[in-house]
Amino acid sequence: xxxxxxxxxxxxxxxxxxxxxxxxxxxxxxxxxxxxxxxxxxxxxxxxxxxxxxxxxxxxxxxxxxxxxxxxxxxxxxxxxxxxxxxxxxxxxxxxxxxxxxxxxxxxxxxxxxxxxxxxxxxxxxxxxx
Amino acid sequence: xxxxxxxxxxxxxxxxxxxxxxxxxxxxxxxxxxxxxxxxxxxxxxxxxxxxxxxxxxxxxxxxxxxxxxxxxxxxxxxxxxxxxxxxxxxxxxxxxxxxxxxxxxxxxxxxxxxxxxxxxxxxxxxxxx
DNA sequence: TTTCATAATAATAACTATTACTATTTTAAT
DNA sequence: ATTAAAATAGTAATAGTTATTATTATGAAA
Numbered sequence: 207x208x209x210x211x212x213x214x215x216x217x218x219x220x221x222x223x224x225x226x227x228x229x230x231x232x233x234x235x236x237x238x239x240x241x242x243x244x245x246x247x248x249x250x251x252x253x254x255x256x257x258x259x260x261x262x263x264x265x266x267x268x269x270x271x272x273x274x275x276x277x278x279x280x281x282x283x284x285x286x287x288x289x290x291x292x293x294x295x296x297x298x299x300x301x302x303x304x305x306x307x308x309x310x311x312x313x314x315x316x317x318x319x320x321x322x323x324x325x326x327x328x329x330x331x332x333x334x335x336x
Numbered sequence: 337x338x339x340x341x342x343x344x345x346x347x348x349x350x351x352x353x354x355x356x357x358x359x360x361x362x363x364x365x366x367x368x369x370x371x372x373x374x375x376x377x378x379x380x381x382x383x384x385x386x387x388x389x390x391x392x393x394x395x396x397x398x399x400x401x402x403x404x405x406x407x408x409x410x411x412x413x414x415x416x417x418x419x420x421x422x423x424x425x426x427x428x429x430x431x432x433x434x435x436x437x438x439x440x441x442x443x444x445x446x447x448x449x450x451x452x453x454x455x456x457x458x459x460x461x462x463x464x465x466x
Numbered sequence: 467t468t469t470c471a472t473a474a475t476a477a478t479a480a481c482t483a484t485t486a487c488t489a490t491t492t493t494a495a496t
Numbered sequence: 497a498t499t500a501a502a503a504t505a506g507t508a509a510t511a512g513t514t515a516t517t518a519t520t521a522t523g524a525a526a
Contacts, residue, residue, distance in 0.1 A: 209493050209502050230483080245505045250484060252503095268396030268449075271483060284443060296440050300433060304452065310426050312457040313414060319398075320433065320450040327442040339473050339522050360512080375476045380513060382474095401512060 213237070213244055214252045221262050221276030227283070227292040229271045267292060267321060286326035293326060343367070343374055344382045351392050351406030357413070357422040359401045397422060397451060416456035423456060 216237050221228070228236070234249045253274055256262045263275040265283060269290045275283075277294070284293045300320065308315045325333070346367050351358070358366070364379045383404055386392045393405040395413060399420045405413075407424070414423045430450065438445045455463070 207502085211492080211503055213504075243505065245507090247485075247506080248504060254485095264398070266396055266398030268394070268402075272398075282437065284437070284441065284445065286443070293443070295437050297436050300436070303430060303433070303450065306427050306430070307412065307414070307425050307452045311414065312460075313416070313423070313455055314460055315414070315452050315454040317454065318450055318452045320448055322434065322437045322445050322448045324445040324447065325443055330442075330444055337473085341474055341521080343475075373476065375478090377477080377514080378475060384514090 208255075211252075213241060213248050214256070216241060216244075217249060217252045218256060218261060218276075221256075221274055224276065225294065227265055227273040227275050229273055231271070233274065265292065282320055282322065284322045284324065284326070286329055287323055288325055288329040291326055291328075295322065338385075341382075343371060343378050344385070346371060346374075347379060347382045348386060348391060348406075351386075351404055354406065355424065357395055357403040357405050359403055361401070363404065395422065412450055412452065414452045414454070414456070416459055417453050418455055418459040421456055421458075425452065 217233060220233055220236050230246070230249050230253055233253065234244070234246050237244050237249065253262070253264070257264045257274075260278060263278055265273040265275055267273060267283075267285050267290075269285060269287075273292055280299055282295045282297055282300075284295050285291075286293075300318075303320075304315050304318060307318070347363060350363055350366050360376070360379055360383055363383065364374070364376050367374050367379065383392070383394070387394045387404075390408060393408055395403040395405055397403060397413075397415050397420075399415060399417075403422055410429055412425045412427055412430075414425050415421075416423075430448075433450075434445050434448060437448070
């Protein structure tokens with residue numbers, strides 16, 4: 207049902223090749239280097255599609271626009287309250303918290319998203335210099 | 337520095353009086369019943385202010401617009417993937433996960449937000465009826 | 467109890483992020 | 497090669513939110 211497109215492949219590759227968490231705008235500008243006439247709508251459409259297919263992850267951090275993550279293996283994110291950057295955390299799965307949440311709840315829980323907030327290493331350093 | 341306003345009080349009271357998680361639009365329409373000429377901008381400005389003051393909480397669920405919560409005591413939320421509703425979960429604090437996250441991380445972690453996803457009781461029931 | 471500086475407001479415009487529309491192009495099966 | 501389906505570029509439209517501005521409300525001081 208879904209056909210190959212150079213644009214979609216470029217978007218997937220772009221995300222898989224980096225470990226940060228770019229916004230749609232950043233992806234757009236990045237792809238533009240190789241495919242100058244790609245349109246922003248194409249980027250959004252494919253980011254949505256790839257998210258639905260589970261090939262990438264969408265992060266709604268509550269600070270600024272949505273971000274996208276080429277790493278789908280379960281992991282958690284840190285968001286700096288100061289500069290808004292998003293970092294991967296190297297920590298184990300917390301599947302046990304689904305069980306905690308399900309206790310005394312009549313619905314069905316099949317997953318969770320957790321964001322950790324605070325000050326990133328760079329902002330911490332800067333604070334000491336002031 | 338900040339002066340009393342009838343509108344702000346009404347917004348605070350509105351949120352404290354209910355246990356759901358209304359959007360700015362819902363708050364606006366609710367307050368309008370008593371203060372017909374309140375403006376949407378005023379609602380947004382005060383929701384932001386009250387969040388900053390810690391009197392209410394803002395929820396960015398990743399599904400639809402931001403929501404607001406009059407309950408500031410720590411608790412967690414469930415978001416239905418089917419209907420998008422947001423429910424409170426009756427579960428204990430998970431402060432221990434901050435410690436897990438901080439291991440091997442050079443920044444400072446002072447909090448987290450966790451959303452649990454799945455099917456709400458109502459949507460589960462509906463699914464069985466199909 | 468008026469005066470006055472400050473803060474808040476209503477109304478509206480502007481902006482950001484995202485989605486929808488449409489004519490054209492690409493893909494891939496026949 | 498033909499052709500139907502899917503994807504695209506370019507653009508318009510939308511949703512949610514923030515900014516601007518002239519006016520009004522608040523509350524401290526005279």
